[in-house]
Amino acid sequence: MIDAAKIRRESMRWYILLTLNNARPVDPHEALVLSTIQGIYSDATQHEVRRELDYLKDRSLVTIDKQPSGVWVTGLTHYGVDIAEYTIECNPGIARPARG
Numbered sequence: 001m002i003d004a005a006k007i008r009r010e011s012m013r014w015y016i017l018l019t020l021n022n023a024r025p026v027d028p029h030e031a032l033v034l035s036t037i038q039g040i041y042s043d044a045t046q047h048e049v050r051r052e053l054d055y056l057k058d059r060s061l062v063t064i065d066k067q068p069s070g071v072w073v074t075g076l077t078h079y080g081v082d083i084a085e086y087t088i089e090c091n092p093g094i095a096r097p098a099r100g
Contacts, residue, residue: 008041010095012052015040017094020062020076021084027063027075056080059093 019036020028030049037044053074056062061080065073082088083096090096 007095009052010093012037012041012044012048013056013094014096016049016052016056017061017076017080017084017096020074021081024076024081027065027073030072030074033074055093059091 015037016033019033034046034049037049057064060077063075083090086099
């Protein structure tokens with residue numbers, strides 16, 4: 001059986017990494033990440049994006065600077081860049097497509 005929630009989570013993580021890679025060298029405000037993800041999943045919420053950013057942070061792929069105003073500014077670590085650029089293996093949990 002297809003697990004649509006798992007596919008959505010893992011795909012969202014990949015799209016977040018691509019968004020942050022394209023924004024480099026600037027670490028963007030979470031609003032940029034959210035608007036990009038909403039272009040793919042129109043019903044995506046800030047909470048959902050933050051949950052996936054937190055997952056990526058736990059894997060040392062992104063940085064998160066939680067501003068006193070409550071917003072998050074996020075960027076890629078060197079591991080995140082390597083995943084986005086296909087220079088290292090990608091462990092399960094991120095729906096990175098096979099390099100074609």
